[in-house]
Amino acid sequence: MEHLFEFSFHNPTKIHFGPNSFSKLGMEIPKDARILMLYGGGSIKGNGVYDQVIKVLTGRRLIEFGGIEPNPTIETLSSAVELVRSEKLDFILAVGGGSVIDGAKFVAAAALYDGDGWDIVSGKHIVQEALPVGAILTLAATGSESNAAAVITNATRHEKKVYYAEPARPRFAILNPEVLTSLPDRQLENGLVDAFVHVCEQYLTYPVGALVQDGHAESIMRALKTLADTYAHRREHSWCQNLMWAANQALCGLVGAGVPQDWATHRLAMELTVLYGIDHGRTLSILQPWLLRETIEAKRIKLVQMGKRVFDLSKPEAEDTIAAIESMYRSVNMPVHLRDTEVNDPQAATRIMQALREHGNAALGGHANLDEAKTLSILQAACSV
Numbered sequence: 209m210e211h212l213f214e215f216s217f218h219n220p221t222k223i224h225f226g227p228n229s230f231s232k233l234g235m236e237i238p239k240d241a242r243i244l245m246l247y248g249g250g251s252i253k254g255n256g257v258y259d260q261v262i263k264v265l266t267g268r269r270l271i272e273f274g275g276i277e278p279n280p281t282i283e284t285l286s287s288a289v290e291l292v293r294s295e296k297l298d299f300i301l302a303v304g305g306g307s308v309i310d311g312a313k314f315v316a317a318a319a320l321y322d323g324d325g326w327d328i329v330s331g332k333h334i335v336q337e338a339l340p341v342g343a344i345l346t347l348a349a350t351g352s353e354s355n356a357a358a359v360i361t362n363a364t365r366h367e368k369k370v371y372y373a374e375p376a377r378p379r380f381a382i383l384n385p386e387v388l389t390s391l392p393d394r395q396l397e398n399g400l401v402d403a404f405v406h407v408c409e410q411y412l413t414y415p416v417g418a419l420v421q422d423g424h425a426e427s428i429m430r431a432l433k434t435l436a437d438t439y440a441h442r443r444e445h446s447w448c449q450n451l452m453w454a455a456n457q458a459l460c461g462l463v464g465a466g467v468p469q470d471w472a473t474h475r476l477a478m479e480l481t482v483l484y485g486i487d488h489g490r491t492l493s494i495l496q497p498w499l500l501r502e503t504i505e506a507k508r509i510k511l512v513q514m515g516k517r518v519f520d521l522s523k524p525e526a527e528d529t530i531a532a533i534e535s536m537y538r539s540v541n542m543p544v545h546l547r548d549t550e551v552n553d554p555q556a557a558t559r560i561m562q563a564l565r566e567h568g569n570a571a572l573g574g575h576a577n578l579d580e581a582k583t584l585s586i587l588q589a590a591c592s593v
């Protein structure tokens with residue numbers, strides 16, 4: 209049956225890209241704004257980003273809140289919400305990676321909501337209004353700088369969850385590739401793989417004749433594959449700027465417009481972060497190849513297309529494409545099994561399965577009909593000692 213595209217596309221984030229983009233910050237924030245500047249564990253103080261931002265915003269009313277952790281928790285963010293209320297702040301400026309930007313989206317929405325903040329994350333409260341958010345991106349990976357998603361952890365409940373809040377989508381985002389030079393290799397590797405898997409989740413389903421979406425997806429994945437092949441050049445500006453733009457394009461809404469999607473890798477992978485503290489990008493490289501093997505029949509046609517168009521394989525079988533993906537991950541030092549990490553838990557598959565059941569994600573269904581048996585089989589393959 210013919211697949212009809214049906215979507216509304218509106219991405220209002222204004223992006224300023226390039227080495228001079230910090231100079232645009234002043235004009236993007238209203239002169240009379242009372243700004244809350246959010247940041248993480250302090251990397252921005254070591255690499256000069258903090259100084260640059262403060263310089264541009266000299267004379268503005270600005271209060272800082274640092275200490276947002278990777279995989280931001282509602283516990284930490286609630287203190288920032290209190291600060292917004294007590295100081296009557298009205299503009300949230302995130303300076304950091306996906307964690308800080310996701311945290312800013314939460315603070316912007318929670319500050320205007322009287323109920324329990326977790327209602328926003330759990331979906332009990334649908335966000336209708338939020339304070340304006342702006343983002344200065346320091347890590348290329350999530351695409352959070354121009355999308356409406358935020359991923360928040362509840363440390364008390366041992367739960368990590370994604371939700372969408374259109375009003376909290378950043379009004380502007382500053383993407384200066386020079387800030388990536390202070391990133392440890394590990395974060396560049398995470399970012400490359402996270403962006404790649406974002407495209408896969410919107411592409412690796414079944415063909416629907418989406419010429420534009422498929423073409424865009426393939427060009428982003430080819431770019432990321434080239435960056436993996438040229439990983440030795442990762443400290444060059446040209447490498448960094450391509451990663452930054454690829455990661456943004458991977459999750460700004462274009463690739464997935466009107467096409468079937470399957471976010472199973474992300475949904476399952478969340479638990480590896482909650483249980484073992486594994487970086488988001490690494491949880492994806494551990495699980496995705498095994499998930500693709502388990503769901504290969506449902507994804508076969510697109511895997512073959514991807515093998516030809518992304519990996520330049522001449523007559524690929526779906527299995528060859530999965531092997532190529534796995535080998536690309538290995539080439540940038542990413543784990544492709546839990547045993548490649550420091551975690552050594554013989555009960556890992558059982559524990560992850562239990563957490564997925566508790567969070568309602570053990571049988572995601574979807575086009576590949578993921579049931580509990582298939583989920584367990586993926587976890588056993590990816591996590592058994």
Ligand code: NZQ
Pocket residue numbers: 247248249250251252255276277278279280304305306307308310346347348349350351352355357358359387388389390391392395398402459474488
């Ligand atoms: O905390 P600081 O000091 O800033 O250090 C961070 C952190 O330790 C460091 N870092 C960031 N920029 C740096 C830098 N270090 C040196 N130089 C720089 N320029 O990197 C570490 C990791 O930062 P983090 O923000 O956690 O990484 P990432 O951007 O990968 O974000 C991961 C979070 O985003 C969520 C993930 O689940 C995770 O919570 N995601 C958000 C998505 C979205 N909003 O659309 C989609 C993704 O699938 C993802 O789930």
Ligand code: ZN
Pocket residue numbers: 350402406474488
């Ligand atoms: Zn991701």
